[in-house]
Amino acid sequence: MPDPSIKDEKTYEALRDEGASKEKAARIANAAARDGRSTVGERGGEAxxxxxxxxxxxxxxxxxxxxxxxxxxxxxxxxxxxxxx
Incomplete structure (x- = not known):
């Protein structure tokens, strides 16, 4: 059963498959659903x-x-x- 707090299940599952923690995958997936995947991708790497x-x-x-x-x-x-x- 899908988690209702995850807004982009496909992105979440892909990140989990790559080894991301549940928290990190949820944070990225929800940002992608809110702002769009390309916008979230452009923001990455600022650490x-x-x-x-x-x-x-x-x-x-x-x-x-x-x-x-x-x-x-x-x-x-x-x-x-x-x-x-």
Whole structure:
């Protein structure tokens, strides 16, 4: 049964198949339904290159998005967590 909070099921399922978390897939799918897929695609990539950020910068970003366990993570683990959030 489709989730009524997901506005673009096709996009949601494609993102989940690619390995996106439920939260991330829902966020992108709903934005695509609201603003159009091409508009959402143009907005992507504004996060910058995580490898160029310091561990403190990554930690702050992880804190803003609510990643649990961030205080015990290495820089590489923070990058992975942010990319998969």
């Amino acid at each position: 910058g290159n995580y490898e160029d950020m310091t561990k403190d910068q990554l930690y702050e970003r992880a804190q803003r998005v609510g990643i649990d366990g961030r205080s015990d993570m290495s820089k590489d683990e923070l990058i992975t967590a942010l990319r998969n959030h």
